[in-house]
Amino acid sequence: MPDIASDITVDLVDLVERITEVPDVTSSSRFDTLGNWTSLAALRLLTDIEDHFGVKLDLRTYFSITDVGQLSALVTEAVAGT
Numbered sequence: 462m463p464d465i466a467s468d469i470t471v472d473l474v475d476l477v478e479r480i481t482e483v484p485d486v487t488s489s490s491r492f493d494t495l496g497n498w499t500s501l502a503a504l505r506l507l508t509d510i511e512d513h514f515g516v517k518l519d520l521r522t523y524f525s526i527t528d529v530g531q532l533s534a535l536v537t538e539a540v541a542g543t
Contacts, residue, residue: 469514469540470533476509477529488530514540 470488477486481497492498507523510516510532516539526532 465540466533466537469537470529472513473510473529473533473536476506476513480506480509486529488533489528491528493527510536516540 474486474488477490477495478484480502481495483495483497486495492503503524507518507520511518514536516536518535518539522535523532526535
């Protein structure tokens, strides 16, 4: 059985790299250190996550996330709850 959390992290890394045009994003990458990370990029990522994973994330919780690993945990929890 595949590890859902790992798959989600891989997909999130791809989404973040595409939106920010920053290569080599990892689960420990902090959003505030990524080039091209703006409020518009954050909203684009949120809509891409919701479309890709079929989940609805709480906006306040989403904006409190500081790195890709925390975001992966949030999305994994949301996917498990659907």
